[in-house]
Amino acid sequence: MAGHFLIYRMSSEDRSNLLARGAILSNPLDHDPTNPAQLNGAGNHFPGWTPASRARLDEVRNGRAVNNSRNILPPHKYLLVPQGSLDVAYLKSRYWLHDVERPTMGNLTDLVIPAQTAWRAGNKAEAIALQVATIAFTSLEIYYWDKKEMV
Numbered sequence: 001m002a003g004h005f006l007i008y009r010m011s012s013e014d015r016s017n018l019l020a021r022g023a024i025l026s027n028p029l030d031h032d033p034t035n036p037a038q039l040n041g042a043g044n045h046f047p048g049w050t051p052a053s054r055a056r057l058d059e060v061r062n063g064r065a066v067n068n069s070r071n072i073l074p075p076h077k078y079l080l081v082p083q084g085s086l087d088v089a090y091l092k093s094r095y096w097l098h099d100v101e102r103p104t105m106g107n108l109t110d111l112v113i114p115a116q117t118a119w120r121a122g123n124k125a126e127a128i129a130l131q132v133a134t135i136a137f138t139s140l141e142i143y144y145w146d147k148k149e150m151v
Helices: 012-020 051-062 088-092 095-099 113-120 124-132
Strands: 005-010 078-084 137-145
Touching: 005 051, 005 095, 012 078, 012 137, 088 124, 095 124, 113 124, 124 137
Parallel strands: 005 137
Antiparallel strands: 078 137
């Protein structure tokens, strides 16, 4: 699975706020190295939080192309945000908006055309709001809760 948007970190307060707006938190943890049922695209277990997986996440966070490889990304969860639950004003008031990325790794879920246009123009809040307004659920891929690695 891949999200529409990758968010490096989010506070528990923001997570609770999104859950109150109808978002659904994925379960179990994705890329969980302790889950024998989860294998990466190379047929191996995910590495968990390692120097290499942290480095890959930093590359993604800094907008570097990572050649289509999610295989060494660390554990994360998804918040599935329901249609119509977020607007631009709300999004602009959230700190996590600064930590939203759409890396050029080729594996994220496609955006609808209006959201793609807004994203390419550098308008993160509008892109997310347009995506949320258009489809049943928009997925936010999150790696840190309250500055703590997700485990």
